[in-house]
Amino acid sequence: MLKPSLLSLALLSCSFSVLALSPPPQSEPYIGTADNLYGLSAQEQAPTYRNMNFLYPTRSVAAGGKPLVLRTSAEELPVSYAVDGKDINTDVFMRRNQVAGLLIMRDGKILVERYAQGNTPDSRWTSFSIAKSISSTLIGAAVADGKIGSLNDEVTRYVPALKGSSYEGVSVGQVLDMSSGVKWNETYRDPKSDRRQMFNAQLAQQPGGIVAVMAGLKRIHPAGSTFNYSTGESYLQAEILKGATGKTSSAYLSEKIWGPLGMQTPAFWQLESPNGTEIASSGFSATLRDYARFGQFILNDGVINGKRVLPQGWVASIADVSPESHLYPGKLYDGEYDLGYHKQWWILPKGDKATAEHGDGAFSAVGIFGQYLYINPAKKTVAVVWSTWPEPEVERSEKETFAYIGAAIKASE
Known part of the structure; x- marks a missing residue:
């Protein structure tokens, strides 16, 4: 069973071209190297990301x-949280959890x-699965x-290819x-898993290869009844957007948000193939402040x-999930x-x-190895965290990241 906070890329062991x-x-x-993205040494992680x-x-x-100019406080907010009876401040939080960027x-x-x-305000850092939430925002647009x-x-x-x-x-x-009800196996060390087949299609660098993988899947639940984490379905967002608008995810993001909002730096997005479709589920890179600007949007x-x-009510609906829903907090994994x-x-x-x-x-977008874009409408707070965790999923660091953000909210009140 894969934990929802960092989920599914934890066990990748496939080759890249x-x-x-x-x-x-x-x-x-x-x-x-591209073929070892999920097994990088500590020395390699930050430069690669x-x-x-x-x-x-x-x-x-x-x-x-x-x-867009962002206002800054004259002095840094003092933040601390407790771990085993000890107060952990920002410096220690960053060292304990290999934090490479924090806002x-x-x-x-x-x-x-x-x-x-080695990061600076001009560094562009990979999102991993934060890209999923950016892609869904484009669907809303x-x-x-x-x-x-x-x-x-x-x-x-x-996406007519799915007919x-x-x-x-x-x-x-x-x-x-x-919640499509379509079977999907997100296990990476199984060469027969669906996620590996998607990756193999990406490695082939042929347009339409990932959609072909998705078209070959079988239904095992009624649509809308069961949650099953699927990076393949996140990828489909780019195909849906392209079919609906005739535009790439990068072009539409620039037109609707990145340009009008006033981002400081061009972002970039990984593609299925040269000049192909964006990997809507991953591969997006931007600066720390531009992620924060997106969060403020x-x-x-x-x-x-x-x-x-975005449509009226779109943002409010994100966390507005009925307790009866299979998507309600605490129900996804029994x-x-x-x-x-x-x-x-x-x-x-909730x-x-x-x-x-x-x-x-x-609510929050979450990427493996400790990437977060946290949004709290009630507290009017945005948090961005970049990390280089030694493993895709580190339970202690997951808990401490949310604890630190919560402590920052408390300290700012």
């Missing part, structure tokens, strides 16, 4: 002409901003544009909730300079874990299990 891309900068001598465009084909996401922002003002492991009629529309309306497959009758919303209900980009899931975001504990620091309605 070595692509003829530009050599990495000489100032970064320890960049790893900020230079993914030298390992894979990517597409640029154009930024705006004038960056806490409340009411649009930066209260904590730190860089480590396409709904607001009228390009996608409704989340109830069938996936095959926008006749198990995705017949599955809605766009059910894909966003990873979500916190602002998807509105930029008075113009609505009650063992308290996170819920909706629209490609993880929902923090109701009686909600903590005073986080309150109700907080």
Whole structure:
């Protein structure tokens, strides 16, 4: 069973094709190789995470002409939380959890901003599965544009290559909730797993290869009844967007958000093949402050300079999951874990299990090795965390990351 907080890329052991891309900068001598991304040494992790465009084909996401200025506090917010009776401050939190970038922002003002492991304000860091939540936001923008009629529309309306497959009758919303009922095995050391087949298709660098894998899957549950974490379904978001708008995810993100919002730096997104479709489930890279600007856009209900980009109620609906739903916090894995899931975001504990620091309605994008984009509308807080954990999933660091963010919220009140 895979834990929802970092889930599924923990056991990857497949080979990448070595692509003829530009050599990495000489100032970064320890960049790893594409075939060992999930088994990098501690020395290789940070240089590799900020230079993914030298390992894979990517597409640029154009930024705006004038960056949105973020307000900063005159002094850094003092933050501490307790571990085994000892107070842990920001310095110790970062050392204990291999944090490479940290930003806490409340009411649009930066209260904590730190860089480590060679990062600077200009470094672009890989998202891992944070990209899933960025991709679902683009689906919301396409709904607001009228390009996608409704989340109830069938996936095959926008991805004709899935016609006749198990995705017949599955809605766009059910894909966003990873509740299609289609069988998917996210185990990486099994060469026969679905995730490995998706990766093999990506390695082949042939357009349409991943969709072909998805079209070959079988249905095992009624659509909308069961949650099953699927990186393949997250990838389908890029195909849905392309079919609905005629545009790539990078172009649409630039047009709707990255440009109008005033990002400081062009981002880049890993592709299925050279000049192909974005890997909507991973491979997105941006600066620390630009991730925070994106988080503030979500916190602002998807509105930029008075113009609505996301549908009214889209952001509020992310954490608005009925206790009867199979997606409600604590139900995804037989009650063992308290996170819920909706629209490609993880929902923090709600109701009686909600903590005073986080309150109700907080949600987060989460990537392996310790990447977080945390949104708390009630507390008007955005947090961005970059890390180089030694393993894709480190339970102690997961807990401490949310504890640190909660302590920052408490300290800022």
